[in-house]
Amino acid sequence: MKKDNAKTETAIFAGGCFWCTEAFFTDLKGVEKVVSGYIGGTVANPTYRQVSSGATGHAEAIEITYNPNEVAYEDLLEIFFATHDPTTLNRQGNDEGTQYRSEIFYTTPAQKASAENFIKLLTDQNIFEGKKIVTKVSSAGKFYPAEDYHQDYFALNGDQPYCQMVIAPKMDKLKKNYKSKLKAVK
Template sequence: MKKVTFLILALLGMACQSKTKENNDAMAATNEPIKMDIQDGMEVATFAGGCFWCTEAIFLELDGVKSVVSGYTGGARPNPTYEQVSSGATGHAEATQITFDPKKISFGELLEVFFATHDPTTLNRQGNDIGTQYRSEIFYHSDAQKQTAEDYIKQLTAAKTYPDPIVTKVSPAVTFYAAENYHQNYYNQNKGQSYCHYVITPKVEKVRKHFKDKLKKE
């Protein structure tokens, strides 16, 4: 049993950290900031909660979510690459930018899923993914989003939802840079990959089980 456990942990520990080995051509590309061209009636939410492969896969399940882009935000270096962000030196977080229809799903409902699918009490860490790039942070795009996020964290704290204090930061949205192409829609294209199988699939299954009323229709 110990050998099996060690093998699983080893797979989890190396998979997300080895993204730079996936596609050298993609890594060489210079990432550009996303231009905010939101259609009428749509809104944007930006969340960081560990590896963006996980966050992207989760929110793509939800009805009302038009698109999810994996990328980098919250740092100082312009046009960062994954290799630079993964060093922890740029200050960026791996994040997802979600375009959604508030008539179908609210920002508060997105927050509910966000907090239910990652650990907001571990500072700069999600599981075996460690570093400031894996921090828990909400980047708000309006005063209303800021207030909703702060109120929701207060509610979770008052209800003692978690045994430890919530460390999720609430910060104003800044420039968001799209990640390399091979990171986009990663889970749906690489479900057989070990990290996807052991880490992301359980999160997706949790969403499908506990948020059935919020899922996209087949």
Template structure:
């Protein structure tokens, strides 16, 4: 096997509000191979969007990020995660309210758990946010893909009012604070 074709990858599962927003942010980072929107952390199998939106399923809108830790570390992903949403509001991101919009990290191994715990402790100690961080840290749960029309939403619907008002500011923040971590096609 050609060593250049073997690539080190890991999975990160993050919930921080609307998955249209989070997918758009993480797709632009160097070392991120794939981002997919879905639902996790709830109590029913294969939940449809219309039920997740009601909060009755217990699922969070989340993204599953496949990344190369030799290019972008899990800590760097968490830095972007915390910089692009409000981790101090319980079950809410802006006008999106409900448990489906909670801030939660679903670790896939014990190293990720330790990194996430230390990261939150460091942010709280440094008083980076005015209020304490409420982001939950939980073990990986079954991840159910969102319906096809939710995938790559911002890239295909960037002129929609929601994208312009809610997602554009997150992308601008990403560009201004993490320019060196952007893929070439997004610079």
């Protein structure tokens, strides 16, 4: 429950299909809201059809509103890097194109520094076994929320074949590996 005087911050991540990335962050402690949308391109108020063409320059992304007193930005980065492949350029699984790129859109100088330091740490520790991390770190521009039918997609459409094949196994892994960071089951 949000406290009246609680300060929130915004994090924006692009890590492939926003249906997947949204699902991973919705249940984290301290996360108040996750919105699927588009960022990083040149077209104002883009549609899913436009972004899917790859011609707008936008990435499918999520905008996370979180309470930094309950979840650190670094925790969000950890989940981000644990739930997609940051070593594949413009691709996540079968989803291919610049709209599926791995990119962190920072909203503060502190977020930029944290993201760059996190990437350096992952690289120094050889977490991806010699594969180069291609995740870009960019200043956040205008974020455009996606159409309503994209919001809370996994929660509302979990029985769909894509959700069962792609998102559900990753959600199971997230629940197993990050149980202490998840909200209590209602």
